[in-house]
Amino acid sequence: MTTFDRTQHTQAPAMRWPRITFIRFSLLAMLALIVASWIFVLNADGAQNHSFLSAETFNRFKDFLADLLGVGASGTPAYAQWSEWRSTGHLAYDTLVMSVMAIGFAAIFALVFFMFGARNMMMGDIAPYGSWFWRGVFFFVRGIFVVTRAIPELIWAMLIIFVLSPGLLPGAVALGLHNAGILGKLSSEIVEGLDQRPIQALRSTGAGRFQVMVYGVLPQALPRFVTYLFYRWEVIIRTAIVVGFVSAGGLGTEFRLSMSYFHFTTITLLLVWYLILVLGVDITASYLRRLAR
Amino acid sequence: MTSTTSRDSAQKPRLLESRRVLTLILLTAFVWSLLNLDWTTGFIHSGGIDAMGEFAKALFTLDLSGDTLTSAISASWTTVAYAVAGLTLALLIGIPLGAIGSGVLTRSPWLRVTSGGGTRFSLAFFRSIHELVWAWLFVAAIGLSPMAAVLALAIPYGGILGRIYAELLQDVPDAPLRSLRSTGASEWRVFWYGRLPMALPDMLSYTFYRLECGIRSAAIMSFVGLGGLGHEIRISLDDLAYHQVWTYLLFLIGLVVIVDVWSTMVRRRLSE
Numbered sequence: 001m002t003t004f005d006r007t008q009h010t011q012a013p014a015m016r017w018p019r020i021t022f023i024r025f026s027l028l029a030m031l032a033l034i035v036a037s038w039i040f041v042l043n044a045d046g047a048q049n050h051s052f053l054s055a056e057t058f059n060r061f062k063d064f065l066a067d068l069l070g071v072g073a074s075g076t077p078a079y080a081q082w083s084e085w086r087s088t089g090h091l092a093y094d095t096l097v098m099s100v101m102a103i104g105f106a107a108i109f110a111l112v113f114f115m116f117g118a119r120n121m122m123m124g125d126i127a128p129y130g131s132w133f134w135r136g137v138f139f140f141v142r143g144i145f146v147v148t149r150a151i152p153e154l155i156w157a158m159l160i161i162f163v164l165s166p167g168l169l170p171g172a173v174a175l176g177l178h179n180a181g182i183l184g185k186l187s188s189e190i191v192e193g194l195d196q197r198p199i200q201a202l203r204s205t206g207a208g209r210f211q212v213m214v215y216g217v218l219p220q221a222l223p224r225f226v227t228y229l230f231y232r233w234e235v236i237i238r239t240a241i242v243v244g245f246v247s248a249g250g251l252g253t254e255f256r257l258s259m260s261y262f263h264f265t266t267i268t269l270l271l272v273w274y275l276i277l278v279l280g281v282d283i284t285a286s287y288l289r290r291l292a293r
Numbered sequence: 294m295t296s297t298t299s300r301d302s303a304q305k306p307r308l309l310e311s312r313r314v315l316t317l318i319l320l321t322a323f324v325w326s327l328l329n330l331d332w333t334t335g336f337i338h339s340g341g342i343d344a345m346g347e348f349a350k351a352l353f354t355l356d357l358s359g360d361t362l363t364s365a366i367s368a369s370w371t372t373v374a375y376a377v378a379g380l381t382l383a384l385l386i387g388i389p390l391g392a393i394g395s396g397v398l399t400r401s402p403w404l405r406v407t408s409g410g411g412t413r414f415s416l417a418f419f420r421s422i423h424e425l426v427w428a429w430l431f432v433a434a435i436g437l438s439p440m441a442a443v444l445a446l447a448i449p450y451g452g453i454l455g456r457i458y459a460e461l462l463q464d465v466p467d468a469p470l471r472s473l474r475s476t477g478a479s480e481w482r483v484f485w486y487g488r489l490p491m492a493l494p495d496m497l498s499y500t501f502y503r504l505e506c507g508i509r510s511a512a513i514m515s516f517v518g519l520g521g522l523g524h525e526i527r528i529s530l531d532d533l534a535y536h537q538v539w540t541y542l543l544f545l546i547g548l549v550v551i552v553d554v555w556s557t558m559v560r561r562r563l564s565e
Contacts, residue, residue: 030377033377036374100322151545164341165336165338241423242513255429274426288315
Protein backbone atom coordinates (compact mmCIF):
# COMPACT_ATOMS: atom_id res chain seq x y z
CA MET A 1 0.00 0.00 0.00
CA THR A 2 2.98 2.25 0.37
CA THR A 3 3.64 2.09 -3.31
CA PHE A 4 0.88 4.34 -4.58
CA ASP A 5 2.27 7.65 -3.38
CA ARG A 6 5.64 7.16 -4.98
CA THR A 7 5.87 10.34 -7.00
CA GLN A 8 9.62 10.26 -7.58
CA HIS A 9 10.17 13.78 -8.74
CA THR A 10 13.71 14.92 -9.02
CA GLN A 11 14.69 18.53 -8.61
CA ALA A 12 17.89 20.45 -9.06
CA PRO A 13 20.10 20.40 -5.95
CA ALA A 14 20.18 24.22 -6.09
CA MET A 15 16.71 24.17 -4.53
CA ARG A 16 18.06 22.95 -1.22
CA TRP A 17 17.39 25.78 1.17
CA PRO A 18 13.79 26.69 0.31
CA ARG A 19 12.84 23.03 0.68
CA ILE A 20 13.68 23.00 4.37
CA THR A 21 11.80 26.19 5.06
CA PHE A 22 8.76 24.96 3.18
CA ILE A 23 8.58 21.80 5.25
CA ARG A 24 9.05 23.85 8.42
CA PHE A 25 6.38 26.28 7.32
CA SER A 26 4.01 23.38 6.60
CA LEU A 27 4.60 21.81 9.98
CA LEU A 28 4.02 25.14 11.75
CA ALA A 29 0.86 25.75 9.73
CA MET A 30 -0.30 22.26 10.61
CA LEU A 31 0.35 22.92 14.29
CA ALA A 32 -1.66 26.14 14.15
CA LEU A 33 -4.49 24.30 12.38
CA ILE A 34 -4.47 21.57 15.02
CA VAL A 35 -4.72 24.07 17.88
CA ALA A 36 -7.48 26.06 16.17
CA SER A 37 -9.43 22.92 15.31
CA TRP A 38 -9.32 21.56 18.83
CA ILE A 39 -10.41 24.92 20.25
CA PHE A 40 -13.33 24.89 17.83
CA VAL A 41 -14.31 21.29 18.53
CA LEU A 42 -14.05 21.59 22.30
CA ASN A 43 -16.01 24.86 22.28
CA ALA A 44 -18.77 23.30 20.19
CA ASP A 45 -18.71 20.30 22.51
CA GLY A 46 -18.93 22.53 25.58
CA ALA A 47 -22.10 24.09 24.17
CA GLN A 48 -23.88 20.71 24.38
CA ASN A 49 -26.16 19.70 27.26
CA HIS A 50 -23.46 17.46 28.58
CA SER A 51 -19.86 17.48 27.53
CA PHE A 52 -18.24 14.43 25.98
CA LEU A 53 -16.03 13.69 28.95
CA SER A 54 -18.70 13.03 31.52
CA ALA A 55 -20.35 10.18 33.36
CA GLU A 56 -23.47 10.74 31.27
CA THR A 57 -21.59 9.81 28.08
CA PHE A 58 -20.24 6.69 29.71
CA ASN A 59 -23.70 5.57 30.86
CA ARG A 60 -25.26 6.18 27.47
CA PHE A 61 -22.46 4.23 25.87
CA LYS A 62 -23.05 1.32 28.20
CA ASP A 63 -26.78 1.36 27.48
CA PHE A 64 -26.15 1.42 23.76
CA LEU A 65 -23.83 -1.56 23.92
CA ALA A 66 -26.44 -3.43 25.93
CA ASP A 67 -29.03 -2.54 23.28
CA LEU A 68 -26.79 -3.83 20.51
CA LEU A 69 -26.36 -7.14 22.31
CA GLY A 70 -30.08 -7.29 23.06
CA VAL A 71 -29.61 -7.36 26.83
CA GLY A 72 -32.90 -6.81 28.60
CA ALA A 73 -34.89 -6.58 25.37
CA SER A 74 -38.06 -8.60 24.83
CA GLY A 75 -37.97 -11.30 22.16
CA THR A 76 -35.09 -13.21 20.63
CA PRO A 77 -32.26 -11.03 19.35
CA ALA A 78 -31.99 -10.93 15.55
CA TYR A 79 -28.57 -12.54 15.50
CA ALA A 80 -29.97 -15.63 17.19
CA GLN A 81 -32.51 -16.28 14.43
CA TRP A 82 -31.65 -18.27 11.34
CA SER A 83 -34.23 -16.49 9.16
CA GLU A 84 -32.70 -13.11 10.01
CA TRP A 85 -29.26 -14.40 9.07
CA ARG A 86 -30.65 -15.54 5.72
CA SER A 87 -32.44 -12.31 4.88
CA THR A 88 -29.50 -10.12 5.84
CA GLY A 89 -27.21 -12.51 3.94
CA HIS A 90 -29.04 -11.51 0.75
CA LEU A 91 -28.29 -7.89 1.54
CA ALA A 92 -24.62 -8.70 2.06
CA TYR A 93 -24.63 -10.41 -1.33
CA ASP A 94 -26.13 -7.25 -2.86
CA THR A 95 -23.43 -5.12 -1.27
CA LEU A 96 -20.75 -7.42 -2.66
CA VAL A 97 -22.31 -7.20 -6.13
CA MET A 98 -22.38 -3.43 -5.81
CA SER A 99 -18.70 -3.27 -4.91
CA VAL A 100 -17.65 -5.48 -7.84
CA MET A 101 -19.75 -3.46 -10.27
CA ALA A 102 -18.30 -0.22 -8.87
CA ILE A 103 -14.69 -1.32 -9.27
CA GLY A 104 -15.56 -2.47 -12.80
CA PHE A 105 -16.97 0.93 -13.72
CA ALA A 106 -14.00 2.69 -12.17
CA ALA A 107 -11.53 0.43 -13.99
CA ILE A 108 -13.17 0.98 -17.38
CA PHE A 109 -13.23 4.73 -16.88
CA ALA A 110 -9.61 4.84 -15.72
CA LEU A 111 -8.39 2.54 -18.52
CA VAL A 112 -10.00 4.73 -21.16
CA PHE A 113 -8.56 7.98 -19.84
CA PHE A 114 -5.34 7.33 -17.95
CA MET A 115 -2.98 7.64 -20.92
CA PHE A 116 -4.38 11.08 -21.64
CA GLY A 117 -3.77 12.16 -18.06
CA ALA A 118 -0.06 11.34 -18.07
CA ARG A 119 2.07 14.43 -18.51
CA ASN A 120 4.96 12.67 -20.23
CA MET A 121 2.67 11.02 -22.77
CA MET A 122 0.89 14.22 -23.66
CA MET A 123 3.61 16.86 -23.63
CA GLY A 124 6.87 15.41 -22.38
CA ASP A 125 9.89 13.86 -24.08
CA ILE A 126 8.15 10.74 -25.21
CA ALA A 127 4.97 12.51 -26.28
CA PRO A 128 3.80 11.28 -29.63
CA TYR A 129 1.54 14.33 -29.55
CA GLY A 130 3.00 17.77 -29.10
CA SER A 131 0.23 20.09 -30.14
CA TRP A 132 -1.82 22.49 -28.03
CA PHE A 133 -4.82 20.26 -28.70
CA TRP A 134 -3.35 17.35 -26.76
CA ARG A 135 -2.15 19.72 -24.08
CA GLY A 136 -5.78 20.77 -23.70
CA VAL A 137 -6.88 17.13 -23.57
CA PHE A 138 -4.36 16.54 -20.77
CA PHE A 139 -5.72 19.36 -18.62
CA PHE A 140 -9.31 18.37 -19.35
CA VAL A 141 -8.72 14.75 -18.31
CA ARG A 142 -6.84 15.80 -15.18
CA GLY A 143 -9.71 18.17 -14.38
CA ILE A 144 -12.20 15.32 -14.64
CA PHE A 145 -10.05 13.24 -12.30
CA VAL A 146 -9.90 16.09 -9.78
CA VAL A 147 -13.65 16.72 -9.73
CA THR A 148 -14.73 13.08 -9.57
CA ARG A 149 -12.16 12.45 -6.85
CA ALA A 150 -12.95 15.51 -4.73
CA ILE A 151 -16.63 14.62 -4.28
CA PRO A 152 -17.09 11.79 -1.77
CA GLU A 153 -19.05 8.66 -2.71
CA LEU A 154 -21.98 9.51 -0.47
CA ILE A 155 -22.48 12.93 -2.04
CA TRP A 156 -22.27 11.40 -5.51
CA ALA A 157 -24.95 8.96 -4.40
CA MET A 158 -27.18 11.79 -3.12
CA LEU A 159 -26.91 13.47 -6.53
CA ILE A 160 -27.31 10.33 -8.62
CA ILE A 161 -30.40 9.17 -6.78
CA PHE A 162 -32.18 12.07 -8.49
CA VAL A 163 -31.52 10.53 -11.88
CA LEU A 164 -31.34 6.75 -11.45
CA SER A 165 -34.05 4.73 -9.77
CA PRO A 166 -33.13 3.28 -6.35
CA GLY A 167 -31.27 0.00 -6.40
CA LEU A 168 -27.75 -1.30 -6.77
CA LEU A 169 -26.95 0.70 -9.89
CA PRO A 170 -26.91 4.23 -8.41
CA GLY A 171 -24.73 3.03 -5.54
CA ALA A 172 -22.30 1.35 -7.91
CA VAL A 173 -22.20 4.42 -10.16
CA ALA A 174 -21.53 6.71 -7.19
CA LEU A 175 -18.74 4.48 -5.88
CA GLY A 176 -17.43 4.04 -9.40
CA LEU A 177 -17.26 7.77 -10.15
CA HIS A 178 -15.29 8.66 -7.04
CA ASN A 179 -12.89 5.76 -7.49
CA ALA A 180 -12.53 6.44 -11.20
CA GLY A 181 -10.95 9.76 -10.29
CA ILE A 182 -8.62 8.12 -7.79
CA LEU A 183 -7.68 5.22 -10.06
CA GLY A 184 -7.26 7.58 -12.99
CA LYS A 185 -4.88 9.80 -11.10
CA LEU A 186 -2.91 6.87 -9.68
CA SER A 187 -2.58 5.16 -13.06
CA SER A 188 -1.57 8.37 -14.82
CA GLU A 189 1.16 8.66 -12.23
CA ILE A 190 2.24 5.09 -13.01
CA VAL A 191 2.76 6.14 -16.63
CA GLU A 192 4.69 9.21 -15.52
CA GLY A 193 7.00 7.07 -13.40
CA LEU A 194 7.59 4.35 -16.01
CA ASP A 195 10.96 3.38 -17.36
CA GLN A 196 11.00 5.47 -20.52
CA ARG A 197 13.75 3.67 -22.40
CA PRO A 198 11.59 0.89 -23.89
CA ILE A 199 9.07 3.49 -24.97
CA GLN A 200 11.75 5.63 -26.62
CA ALA A 201 13.18 2.54 -28.32
CA LEU A 202 9.73 1.78 -29.65
CA ARG A 203 9.33 5.36 -30.88
CA SER A 204 12.66 5.21 -32.69
CA THR A 205 11.43 2.28 -34.75
CA GLY A 206 8.69 4.54 -36.02
CA ALA A 207 5.79 3.27 -33.94
CA GLY A 208 2.68 5.44 -34.11
CA ARG A 209 0.66 6.92 -31.28
CA PHE A 210 -1.53 4.00 -30.51
CA GLN A 211 1.23 1.49 -31.08
CA VAL A 212 3.29 3.22 -28.41
CA MET A 213 0.34 3.09 -26.07
CA VAL A 214 -0.52 -0.55 -26.65
CA TYR A 215 2.97 -2.03 -26.95
CA GLY A 216 5.07 0.41 -24.92
CA VAL A 217 2.98 1.68 -22.05
CA LEU A 218 0.24 -0.85 -21.35
CA PRO A 219 2.42 -3.92 -20.68
CA GLN A 220 4.54 -1.93 -18.25
CA ALA A 221 1.66 -0.21 -16.51
CA LEU A 222 -0.94 -2.97 -16.25
CA PRO A 223 0.52 -5.04 -13.39
CA ARG A 224 0.64 -2.02 -11.10
CA PHE A 225 -2.75 -0.88 -12.32
CA VAL A 226 -4.18 -4.21 -11.23
CA THR A 227 -2.60 -3.92 -7.77
CA TYR A 228 -4.23 -0.50 -7.37
CA LEU A 229 -7.48 -2.02 -8.55
CA PHE A 230 -7.46 -4.51 -5.68
CA TYR A 231 -6.40 -1.88 -3.19
CA ARG A 232 -9.37 0.28 -4.21
CA TRP A 233 -11.72 -2.73 -4.09
CA GLU A 234 -10.80 -3.16 -0.43
CA VAL A 235 -11.75 0.47 0.15
CA ILE A 236 -14.94 0.20 -1.90
CA ILE A 237 -16.33 -2.74 0.06
CA ARG A 238 -16.01 -0.64 3.23
CA THR A 239 -17.79 2.29 1.59
CA ALA A 240 -20.50 0.25 -0.14
CA ILE A 241 -22.50 0.16 3.10
CA VAL A 242 -22.34 3.96 3.30
CA VAL A 243 -23.83 4.68 -0.12
CA GLY A 244 -26.57 2.28 0.89
CA PHE A 245 -27.69 4.90 3.41
CA VAL A 246 -29.26 6.90 0.58
CA SER A 247 -31.48 4.02 -0.59
CA ALA A 248 -28.90 2.53 -2.91
CA GLY A 249 -29.65 -0.97 -1.63
CA GLY A 250 -27.63 -3.56 0.23
CA LEU A 251 -26.63 -3.60 3.88
CA GLY A 252 -26.61 0.20 4.19
CA THR A 253 -30.30 0.71 3.46
CA GLU A 254 -31.27 -1.88 6.06
CA PHE A 255 -28.79 -0.37 8.53
CA ARG A 256 -30.47 2.98 8.18
CA LEU A 257 -33.96 1.55 8.61
CA SER A 258 -32.96 -0.46 11.67
CA MET A 259 -31.41 2.65 13.19
CA SER A 260 -34.64 4.60 12.77
CA TYR A 261 -36.80 1.73 14.08
CA PHE A 262 -34.39 1.06 16.98
CA HIS A 263 -33.88 -2.55 15.90
CA PHE A 264 -30.55 -2.66 17.62
CA THR A 265 -29.90 -6.39 17.46
CA THR A 266 -30.45 -6.30 13.69
CA ILE A 267 -27.72 -3.68 13.56
CA THR A 268 -25.36 -6.06 15.32
CA LEU A 269 -26.19 -8.71 12.75
CA LEU A 270 -25.61 -6.28 9.87
CA LEU A 271 -22.27 -5.27 11.36
CA VAL A 272 -21.26 -8.93 11.59
CA TRP A 273 -22.05 -9.41 7.91
CA TYR A 274 -20.20 -6.21 7.12
CA LEU A 275 -17.08 -7.46 8.90
CA ILE A 276 -17.34 -10.82 7.12
CA LEU A 277 -17.50 -9.02 3.76
CA VAL A 278 -14.53 -6.77 4.55
CA LEU A 279 -12.43 -9.67 5.76
CA GLY A 280 -13.41 -11.85 2.80
CA VAL A 281 -12.55 -9.13 0.29
CA ASP A 282 -9.21 -8.44 1.99
CA ILE A 283 -8.27 -12.11 1.78
CA THR A 284 -9.50 -12.54 -1.80
CA ALA A 285 -7.74 -9.38 -2.94
CA SER A 286 -4.44 -10.38 -1.41
CA TYR A 287 -4.70 -13.77 -3.12
CA LEU A 288 -5.56 -12.28 -6.51
CA ARG A 289 -2.84 -9.66 -6.15
CA ARG A 290 -0.33 -12.48 -6.09
CA LEU A 291 -1.61 -13.60 -9.51
CA ALA A 292 -0.95 -10.13 -10.91
CA ARG A 293 2.72 -10.17 -10.03
CA MET B 294 -2.46 -8.15 -19.63
CA THR B 295 -1.85 -10.84 -22.20
CA SER B 296 0.52 -8.67 -24.19
CA THR B 297 3.65 -9.83 -22.39
CA THR B 298 6.72 -10.02 -24.60
CA SER B 299 7.83 -13.37 -25.96
CA ARG B 300 11.01 -13.28 -23.86
CA ASP B 301 8.96 -12.98 -20.70
CA SER B 302 6.73 -15.84 -21.63
CA ALA B 303 9.72 -17.99 -22.43
CA GLN B 304 11.26 -17.29 -19.05
CA LYS B 305 8.20 -17.46 -16.90
CA PRO B 306 5.48 -19.45 -18.58
CA ARG B 307 3.52 -19.78 -15.34
CA LEU B 308 3.34 -16.02 -14.87
CA LEU B 309 1.70 -15.51 -18.22
CA GLU B 310 -0.73 -18.23 -17.45
CA SER B 311 -1.69 -16.81 -14.09
CA ARG B 312 -2.24 -13.39 -15.63
CA ARG B 313 -4.61 -14.88 -18.15
CA VAL B 314 -6.45 -16.56 -15.32
CA LEU B 315 -6.62 -13.23 -13.52
CA THR B 316 -8.04 -11.45 -16.57
CA LEU B 317 -10.65 -14.12 -16.87
CA ILE B 318 -11.56 -13.89 -13.18
CA LEU B 319 -11.89 -10.10 -13.32
CA LEU B 320 -14.06 -10.11 -16.43
CA THR B 321 -16.29 -12.88 -15.10
CA ALA B 322 -16.73 -11.05 -11.80
CA PHE B 323 -17.77 -7.86 -13.56
CA VAL B 324 -20.23 -9.63 -15.84
CA TRP B 325 -21.62 -11.53 -12.84
CA SER B 326 -22.23 -8.25 -11.03
CA LEU B 327 -24.05 -6.80 -14.05
CA LEU B 328 -26.23 -9.90 -14.34
CA ASN B 329 -27.45 -9.25 -10.82
CA LEU B 330 -29.13 -6.02 -11.90
CA ASP B 331 -32.79 -6.05 -12.70
CA TRP B 332 -32.68 -5.47 -16.46
CA THR B 333 -36.44 -5.66 -16.99
CA THR B 334 -37.24 -2.24 -15.54
CA GLY B 335 -35.72 1.04 -16.65
CA PHE B 336 -32.75 2.35 -14.72
CA ILE B 337 -33.63 6.00 -15.07
CA HIS B 338 -36.35 7.77 -13.11
CA SER B 339 -39.22 9.27 -14.93
CA GLY B 340 -38.08 12.88 -14.94
CA GLY B 341 -34.53 11.87 -14.12
CA ILE B 342 -33.16 13.34 -17.32
CA ASP B 343 -35.00 16.61 -16.67
CA ALA B 344 -33.55 16.76 -13.17
CA MET B 345 -30.08 16.25 -14.58
CA GLY B 346 -30.62 19.01 -17.13
CA GLU B 347 -31.84 21.42 -14.47
CA PHE B 348 -28.92 20.49 -12.27
CA ALA B 349 -26.45 21.15 -15.07
CA LYS B 350 -28.12 24.45 -15.90
CA ALA B 351 -27.88 25.57 -12.28
CA LEU B 352 -24.08 25.66 -12.58
CA PHE B 353 -24.46 28.81 -14.66
CA THR B 354 -26.75 30.48 -12.13
CA LEU B 355 -24.54 29.86 -9.09
CA ASP B 356 -25.87 31.19 -5.80
CA LEU B 357 -23.18 33.64 -4.73
CA SER B 358 -25.31 35.65 -2.31
CA GLY B 359 -23.75 36.75 0.97
CA ASP B 360 -25.76 34.32 3.08
CA THR B 361 -24.76 31.29 1.07
CA LEU B 362 -21.12 32.31 0.97
CA THR B 363 -21.01 32.89 4.74
CA SER B 364 -22.55 29.52 5.49
CA ALA B 365 -20.28 27.87 2.92
CA ILE B 366 -17.20 29.34 4.57
CA SER B 367 -18.28 28.39 8.08
CA ALA B 368 -19.23 24.88 6.91
CA SER B 369 -15.83 24.56 5.25
CA TRP B 370 -14.15 25.50 8.51
CA THR B 371 -16.22 22.95 10.43
CA THR B 372 -15.18 20.30 7.93
CA VAL B 373 -11.49 21.22 8.18
CA ALA B 374 -11.64 21.34 11.97
CA TYR B 375 -13.20 17.86 12.19
CA ALA B 376 -10.64 16.48 9.78
CA VAL B 377 -7.63 18.00 11.57
CA ALA B 378 -8.85 17.16 15.07
CA GLY B 379 -9.69 13.62 13.97
CA LEU B 380 -6.30 13.20 12.40
CA THR B 381 -4.46 14.32 15.56
CA LEU B 382 -6.31 11.70 17.57
CA ALA B 383 -5.58 9.18 14.84
CA LEU B 384 -1.88 9.96 15.24
CA LEU B 385 -2.16 9.26 18.96
CA ILE B 386 -3.65 5.86 18.09
CA GLY B 387 -1.47 5.10 15.08
CA ILE B 388 2.01 5.93 16.33
CA PRO B 389 2.13 3.77 19.49
CA LEU B 390 0.09 0.92 18.04
CA GLY B 391 2.09 1.03 14.82
CA ALA B 392 5.34 0.86 16.74
CA ILE B 393 4.13 -2.07 18.84
CA GLY B 394 2.50 -3.80 15.87
CA SER B 395 5.68 -3.67 13.82
CA GLY B 396 7.25 -5.91 16.48
CA VAL B 397 10.58 -4.07 16.36
CA LEU B 398 10.66 -2.95 19.97
CA THR B 399 11.66 -6.30 21.38
CA ARG B 400 13.98 -9.13 20.48
CA SER B 401 11.98 -11.82 22.22
CA PRO B 402 10.12 -13.78 19.53
CA TRP B 403 7.32 -14.71 21.89
CA LEU B 404 6.52 -11.09 22.80
CA ARG B 405 6.83 -10.13 19.17
CA VAL B 406 4.16 -12.58 18.06
CA THR B 407 1.69 -11.92 20.87
CA SER B 408 1.89 -8.14 21.18
CA GLY B 409 2.48 -7.58 17.49
CA GLY B 410 -0.30 -9.91 16.43
CA GLY B 411 -2.76 -8.54 18.96
CA THR B 412 -2.07 -4.95 17.97
CA ARG B 413 -2.34 -5.72 14.28
CA PHE B 414 -5.63 -7.44 14.83
CA SER B 415 -7.10 -4.45 16.65
CA LEU B 416 -5.76 -2.08 13.99
CA ALA B 417 -7.42 -4.23 11.33
CA PHE B 418 -10.68 -4.09 13.26
CA PHE B 419 -10.49 -0.29 13.61
CA ARG B 420 -10.04 0.26 9.91
CA SER B 421 -12.47 -2.36 8.68
CA ILE B 422 -15.46 -0.23 9.69
CA HIS B 423 -16.06 2.90 7.64
CA GLU B 424 -15.85 6.25 9.45
CA LEU B 425 -19.48 7.10 8.76
CA VAL B 426 -20.65 3.83 10.32
CA TRP B 427 -18.53 4.62 13.38
CA ALA B 428 -20.06 8.11 13.41
CA TRP B 429 -23.57 6.77 13.32
CA LEU B 430 -22.86 4.32 16.12
CA PHE B 431 -21.33 7.11 18.22
CA VAL B 432 -24.24 9.44 17.57
CA ALA B 433 -26.69 6.71 18.48
CA ALA B 434 -24.74 6.05 21.64
CA ILE B 435 -23.85 9.51 22.95
CA GLY B 436 -25.87 11.99 20.90
CA LEU B 437 -24.93 14.77 18.51
CA SER B 438 -21.60 15.89 19.92
CA PRO B 439 -18.79 17.10 17.65
CA MET B 440 -16.59 14.68 19.58
CA ALA B 441 -18.58 11.89 17.92
CA ALA B 442 -17.38 13.09 14.53
CA VAL B 443 -13.80 13.47 15.72
CA LEU B 444 -13.73 10.01 17.30
CA ALA B 445 -15.42 8.42 14.30
CA LEU B 446 -12.69 9.83 12.06
CA ALA B 447 -9.91 9.01 14.49
CA ILE B 448 -10.62 5.29 14.86
CA PRO B 449 -10.44 4.07 11.24
CA TYR B 450 -7.73 6.59 10.38
CA GLY B 451 -5.72 5.47 13.40
CA GLY B 452 -6.09 1.90 12.12
CA ILE B 453 -4.80 2.82 8.67
CA LEU B 454 -1.96 5.01 9.96
CA GLY B 455 -0.90 2.32 12.43
CA ARG B 456 -0.69 -0.32 9.73
CA ILE B 457 1.30 1.90 7.36
CA TYR B 458 3.62 3.10 10.14
CA ALA B 459 4.28 -0.49 11.15
CA GLU B 460 5.21 -1.38 7.57
CA LEU B 461 7.45 1.66 7.19
CA LEU B 462 9.21 0.95 10.49
CA GLN B 463 9.91 -2.59 9.36
CA ASP B 464 11.15 -1.58 5.93
CA VAL B 465 14.05 0.67 6.95
CA PRO B 466 17.50 -0.45 5.71
CA ASP B 467 19.13 -2.91 8.06
CA ALA B 468 22.81 -1.90 7.92
CA PRO B 469 22.62 1.23 10.13
CA LEU B 470 20.56 -0.71 12.66
CA ARG B 471 23.16 -3.47 12.83
CA SER B 472 25.93 -0.99 13.49
CA LEU B 473 23.83 0.54 16.28
CA ARG B 474 23.28 -2.90 17.76
CA SER B 475 26.98 -3.68 17.59
CA THR B 476 27.60 -0.76 19.94
CA GLY B 477 25.37 -2.50 22.46
CA ALA B 478 22.22 -0.45 21.98
CA SER B 479 18.97 -2.03 23.15
CA GLU B 480 16.11 -2.53 20.65
CA TRP B 481 14.40 0.46 22.23
CA ARG B 482 17.41 2.69 21.54
CA VAL B 483 17.77 1.23 18.04
CA PHE B 484 14.16 2.28 17.51
CA TRP B 485 14.70 5.85 18.72
CA TYR B 486 18.02 6.55 17.05
CA GLY B 487 17.79 4.30 14.01
CA ARG B 488 14.37 3.24 12.85
CA LEU B 489 12.28 6.27 13.70
CA PRO B 490 14.54 8.93 12.12
CA MET B 491 14.87 6.85 8.98
CA ALA B 492 11.15 6.14 8.63
CA LEU B 493 9.96 9.61 9.67
CA PRO B 494 9.93 11.33 6.23
CA ASP B 495 7.77 8.58 4.74
CA MET B 496 5.52 8.56 7.80
CA LEU B 497 5.00 12.33 7.55
CA SER B 498 4.41 12.07 3.85
CA TYR B 499 1.70 9.45 4.28
CA THR B 500 0.08 11.46 7.08
CA PHE B 501 -0.21 14.47 4.80
CA TYR B 502 -1.77 12.27 2.14
CA ARG B 503 -4.32 11.12 4.70
CA LEU B 504 -5.25 14.71 5.49
CA GLU B 505 -6.76 15.03 2.03
CA CYS B 506 -8.86 11.91 2.60
CA GLY B 507 -9.79 13.24 6.02
CA ILE B 508 -11.33 16.37 4.51
CA ARG B 509 -13.58 14.28 2.29
CA SER B 510 -14.54 12.00 5.15
CA ALA B 511 -15.28 14.95 7.42
CA ALA B 512 -17.52 16.43 4.75
CA ILE B 513 -19.86 13.44 4.91
CA MET B 514 -20.03 13.32 8.72
CA SER B 515 -22.93 15.70 8.24
CA PHE B 516 -25.03 12.78 7.07
CA VAL B 517 -25.62 11.82 10.68
CA GLY B 518 -26.33 15.46 11.59
CA LEU B 519 -22.91 16.78 12.54
CA GLY B 520 -22.67 19.91 10.38
CA GLY B 521 -20.12 20.74 7.73
CA LEU B 522 -20.23 21.01 3.95
CA GLY B 523 -22.10 17.77 3.37
CA HIS B 524 -24.86 18.97 5.66
CA GLU B 525 -25.37 22.11 3.58
CA ILE B 526 -25.32 20.10 0.37
CA ARG B 527 -27.95 17.77 1.73
CA ILE B 528 -30.25 20.54 2.90
CA SER B 529 -29.99 22.37 -0.42
CA LEU B 530 -30.68 19.14 -2.29
CA ASP B 531 -33.79 18.55 -0.19
CA ASP B 532 -34.93 22.06 -1.14
CA LEU B 533 -34.12 21.31 -4.78
CA ALA B 534 -31.98 24.47 -4.66
CA TYR B 535 -29.49 23.22 -7.24
CA HIS B 536 -27.70 26.53 -7.61
CA GLN B 537 -26.84 26.41 -3.89
CA VAL B 538 -25.74 22.78 -4.17
CA TRP B 539 -23.22 23.84 -6.79
CA THR B 540 -21.80 26.58 -4.57
CA TYR B 541 -21.17 24.12 -1.76
CA LEU B 542 -19.85 21.47 -4.14
CA LEU B 543 -17.36 23.96 -5.57
CA PHE B 544 -16.26 24.88 -2.06
CA LEU B 545 -15.70 21.21 -1.28
CA ILE B 546 -13.77 20.66 -4.50
CA GLY B 547 -11.70 23.79 -3.83
CA LEU B 548 -10.92 22.66 -0.29
CA VAL B 549 -9.82 19.20 -1.43
CA VAL B 550 -7.72 20.68 -4.24
CA ILE B 551 -5.96 23.10 -1.88
CA VAL B 552 -5.11 20.33 0.58
CA ASP B 553 -4.12 18.04 -2.28
CA VAL B 554 -1.72 20.60 -3.75
CA TRP B 555 -0.29 21.36 -0.34
CA SER B 556 0.24 17.73 0.57
CA THR B 557 1.74 16.95 -2.85
CA MET B 558 4.23 19.81 -2.39
CA VAL B 559 5.19 18.58 1.06
CA ARG B 560 5.49 14.98 -0.08
CA ARG B 561 7.55 15.87 -3.12
CA ARG B 562 10.05 17.67 -0.94
CA LEU B 563 10.10 14.91 1.67
CA SER B 564 10.73 12.17 -0.87
CA GLU B 565 13.80 13.87 -2.34
